[in-house]
Amino acid sequence: MKNEIIAGVDIGGTKIAVALANTDGELLLIARFPTRLELGPHSILDQAVEEIERMSVELGARPSAVGIGCGGPLDRRRGLILSPPNLPGWDEFPVVGVVERALKVPAVLDNDANASALGEHRRGAGRGFSNLVYLTISTGIGGGVIIGGELFYGVCDGAGEVGHIPVLLDGGPSCGCGARGCLESLCSGTGIARRAREHLLAGAQSPLLSDRADEITAKLVAEAARGGDALAQSVWDETIRYLAHGLSSVVVTLAPEAIILGGGVASAGDQLLAPLRRLLSERVKILPVERMQILQASLGGDSGIHGALILGERALGNIPKG
Amino acid sequence: MKNEIIAGVDIGGTKIAVALANTDGELLLIARFPTRLELGPHSILDQAVEEIERMSVELGARPSAVGIGCGGPLDRRRGLILSPPNLPGWDEFPVVGVVERALKVPAVLDNDANASALGEHRRGAGRGFSNLVYLTISTGIGGGVIIGGELFYGVCDGAGEVGHIPVLLDGGPSCGCGARGCLESLCSGTGIARRAREHLLAGAQSPLLSDRADEITAKLVAEAARGGDALAQSVWDETIRYLAHGLSSVVVTLAPEAIILGGGVASAGDQLLAPLRRLLSERVKILPVERMQILQASLGGDSGIHGALILGERALGNIPKG
Numbered sequence: 050m051k052n053e054i055i056a057g058v059d060i061g062g063t064k065i066a067v068a069l070a071n072t073d074g075e076l077l078l079i080a081r082f083p084t085r086l087e088l089g090p091h092s093i094l095d096q097a098v099e100e101i102e103r104m105s106v107e108l109g110a111r112p113s114a115v116g117i118g119c120g121g122p123l124d125r126r127r128g129l130i131l132s133p134p135n136l137p138g139w140d141e142f143p144v145v146g147v148v149e150r151a152l153k154v155p156a157v158l159d160n161d162a163n164a165s166a167l168g169e170h171r172r173g174a175g176r177g178f179s180n181l182v183y184l185t186i187s188t189g190i191g192g193g194v195i196i197g198g199e200l201f202y203g204v205c206d207g208a209g210e211v212g213h214i215p216v217l218l219d220g221g222p223s224c225g226c227g228a229r230g231c232l233e234s235l236c237s238g239t240g241i242a243r244r245a246r247e248h249l250l251a252g253a254q255s256p257l258l259s260d261r262a263d264e265i266t267a268k269l270v271a272e273a274a275r276g277g278d279a280l281a282q283s284v285w286d287e288t289i290r291y292l293a294h295g296l297s298s299v300v301v302t303l304a305p306e307a308i309i310l311g312g313g314v315a316s317a318g319d320q321l322l323a324p325l326r327r328l329l330s331e332r333v334k335i336l337p338v339e340r341m342q343i344l345q346a347s348l349g350g351d352s353g354i355h356g357a358l359i360l361g362e363r364a365l366g367n368i369p370k371g
Numbered sequence: 372m373k374n375e376i377i378a379g380v381d382i383g384g385t386k387i388a389v390a391l392a393n394t395d396g397e398l399l400l401i402a403r404f405p406t407r408l409e410l411g412p413h414s415i416l417d418q419a420v421e422e423i424e425r426m427s428v429e430l431g432a433r434p435s436a437v438g439i440g441c442g443g444p445l446d447r448r449r450g451l452i453l454s455p456p457n458l459p460g461w462d463e464f465p466v467v468g469v470v471e472r473a474l475k476v477p478a479v480l481d482n483d484a485n486a487s488a489l490g491e492h493r494r495g496a497g498r499g500f501s502n503l504v505y506l507t508i509s510t511g512i513g514g515g516v517i518i519g520g521e522l523f524y525g526v527c528d529g530a531g532e533v534g535h536i537p538v539l540l541d542g543g544p545s546c547g548c549g550a551r552g553c554l555e556s557l558c559s560g561t562g563i564a565r566r567a568r569e570h571l572l573a574g575a576q577s578p579l580l581s582d583r584a585d586e587i588t589a590k591l592v593a594e595a596a597r598g599g600d601a602l603a604q605s606v607w608d609e610t611i612r613y614l615a616h617g618l619s620s621v622v623v624t625l626a627p628e629a630i631i632l633g634g635g636v637a638s639a640g641d642q643l644l645a646p647l648r649r650l651l652s653e654r655v656k657i658l659p660v661e662r663m664q665i666l667q668a669s670l671g672g673d674s675g676i677h678g679a680l681i682l683g684e685r686a687l688g689n690i691p692k693g
Contacts, residue, residue: 180525182624194624196518203502203626207658210623215654218539218616227656294540298620301532302504302516304525332537334549336529 056112057357060119062135115156116361118164155367164356166193173348187312190233214295232295238267255280293328311346378434379679382441384457437478438683440486477689486678488515495670500628509634512555536617554617560589577602615650633668
């Protein structure tokens with residue numbers, strides 16, 4: 050393959066990353082800016098396109114294709130964003146067409162969790178594995194499944210929705226999907242913070258959390274647990290118990306070579322991973338869990354933009370609209 | 372491919388099936404006999420080999436390869452059976468080597484659930500699907516995963532162990548695997564019968580089950596539920612609730628085109644499938660479950676022997692031992 054320039058765009062609810070890379074996978078230029086939702090999708094994409102044009106001038110070379118990762122739901126075949134909860138006003142927005150018309154090169158779209166799975170698989174903690182499951186644990190829980198070295202999509206591109214593995218047989222917190230007791234409702238950053246607040250409201254004592262009840266985040270819970278706070282530790286332990294329960298299903302169904310955890314909550318590193326590995330081994334007796342790698346994502350917040358760049362390579366040779 | 376004769380052997384704890392087919396997939400001859408465990412593995416395999424020889428004479432053609440399906444755990448690469456619970460005395464038994472030496476043709480081995488998944492995929496309810504999950508619900512719960520039209524094995528061939536999806540977060544009945552509260556411990560034939568007996572022992576009234584407490588089977592529970600017995604109906608409903616909970620994890624992880632249920636418990640047909648489809652749709656809100664097929668296996672007790680014959684085709688061209 051001739052070495053060409055690829056552009057990647059990673060569109061999140063709070064920030065957007067834009068990058069140029071070559072087809073050897075070298076990241077050449079990257080820029081980040083906040084998602085000014087009030088501007089609407091057209092102006093936001095104009096910003097991204099201008100950034101790509103500016104970087105092309107700086108580099109002295111234009112991209113031959115663009116890969117776009119974005120929060121779902123979306124229709125990657127038609128290149129449409131469908132009413133994503135973190136991008137209000139983007140309903141049925143034809144992001145691929147808009148980018149193709151602006152840059153006159155082909156573009157492809159996929160959801161951000163799939164893009165991150167791809168990024169980690171090719172350039173991060175997942176290198177060298179054929180089969181892996183990636184989870185991003187942040188505001189919500191998203192996921193992507195790599196099988197035989199490629200993204201596995203399933204019916205309606207639904208594979209990898211591991212945030213909606215049911216953990217509780219009955220009840221549990223309402224999840225964004227409309228069900229109750231899903232992994233996301235319990236173990237996402239939002240879910241962890243909610244559970245800590247509920248304990249405080251129920252009268253639990255916590256030297257490190259009690260006077261900060263209004264600003265509790267998963268990060269604060271993790272910090273307080275490290276600081277010896279018993280309530281925070283119990284919320285953290287419960288998180289890992291739920292996560293191990295949910296991931297046990299993934300382990301026995303796919304026996305993946307690796308499970309890779311990204312997103313803000315996974316940045317707790319071994320505070321999360323060490324007890325998770327232990328509980329998974331205790332819970333799954335039928336398989337040698339120690340033969341599967343339970344790893345932290347290694348590209349941090351850049352899994353998504355790396356994935357978008359890899360997606361972009363797949364657009365090479367497509368015919369752009371407009 | 373030249374049309375050749377393939378032999379299949381499906382070794383179960385209570386019976387063995389032996390068959391000859393051609394490489395067009397036509398079943399030519401089939402025989403079944405009880406597994407006389409007291410004879411030990413060598414004599415039992417001698418019987419199977421003699422049956423293949425007898426059928427070859429009847430057909431006027433010898434097989435070019437043999438496929439063997441057998442209860443696990445086993446090592447398909449080395450062709451060894453490893454201490455399977457339903458075949459006592461078969462520890463480290465080199466079934467592939469023994470068959471190859473006896474018949475002078477190559478043989479391959481896989482576990483019975485994978486063989487059945489393959490059988491249903493190629494010749495049963497799974498025809499035409501690329502991605503599916505097969506479950507056999509009988510004494511235990513086994514499974515096989517087909518991805519991209521082929522068996523997916525995972526680390527240590529562990530994929531498809533869906534009987535060990537955890538359903539209960541805490542406690543629950545002991546499972547054969549050593550854990551508690553697995554799908555198998557609750558929803559296998561054994562698990563269903565155990566739950567019914569426990570309700571009776573706890574004093575529950577049941578016109579159709581109370582006087583048969585010692586002979587309760589899942590089949591009897593299903594019949595009594597159809598007959599209007601309230602306790603049996605509640606045990607049956609609970610079964611489907613557990614099953615829907617466990618399969619929800621499979622649905623959101625893989626979004627398979629089909630989930631195919633075989634084994635004795637699945638022979639209840641729509642008494643199982645109709646409420647299962649409904650509960651899965653209620654539980655999984657993030658994906659359109661109605662786009663996935665939840666089907667009964669269509670080869671009945673012959674899924675395994677069909678799968679063994681398909682496995683046999685893969686041995687063609689291998690070099691036999693001895």
